[in-house]
Amino acid sequence: IGSSYSGNASILAWIILSIFAIYLSLYFAELVTIYPKAGGVYEFSKHAYNRFFSFIMGWIAWLVSNLTTALLVVAAIDYLIPDPSQFWLKIGVSVFFIVALNIVAYFGVKGSAFLPVTFAIITVSVLLSFIIPGLFQINSSNIYPFSPFGYASIFLTIFFIVESFFGWESATYLAEEVQEPEKVIPKAIIIGTVVVGILGILMVTVSLGAVPWKTLALSAAPLSVVSERIVG
DSSP states (O other), rough: OOOHHHGGGGGHHHHHHHHHHHHHHHHHHHHHHOOOOTTHHHHHHHOOOOOOHHHHHHHHHHHHHHHHHHHHHHHHHHHOEEEEEEEHHHHHHHHHHHHHHHHHHHHHHHHHHHHHHHHHHHHHHHHHHHHHHHGGOOOOOGOOSSSSOTTTHHHHHHHHHHGGGGHHHHTTTTTSSSHHHHHHHHHHHHHHHHHHHHHHHHHHHHHHHHHHHHHHHHSSSSSHHHHHHOOO
């Protein structure tokens, strides 16, 4: 999506955003070290302000988290089934996954720990399956012109891709569910952010290097175009 707003300069947007995200992750790492409680942003807000404000923050965080989960599920199904005539099929599949994820979450942290680990392994493996062979298929001529819309457009791209890093607060909710949360969770937050940043930068670089940005900007499923070019 970044190529639609800043062309090849979206690579620079990812670099800037990654640096900012790592900097922000240090705040959450420090907070969970000081207050290793299950409340997460609720607990932090309670110490910084008062109970009323933390109550509002806690509910907003819960609402946004659930809406985001549903949004990502629907967006993923819409990406995999782009045919608009299959509306009810997409709704049915989306509802199934949302209900299934809630059922898994109901059984607690130990029971549902297997699922996010599995998702993480699959996600990283899929991205690496594009990145590694794609590094050998980068055409430098596709990178130029680097900034067709001017460098100010980078900030617009950042606005649309910033959600790629959201999740620092979610990790803090597990502070009372793990051993030595003062050490484990800060490391997980920082390392996770660094990994996302590196994978994001490499993925967008490979994509724009393999396929011209104009082609990606016009595509409804740019990752499919990139995969076809790289792995057939």
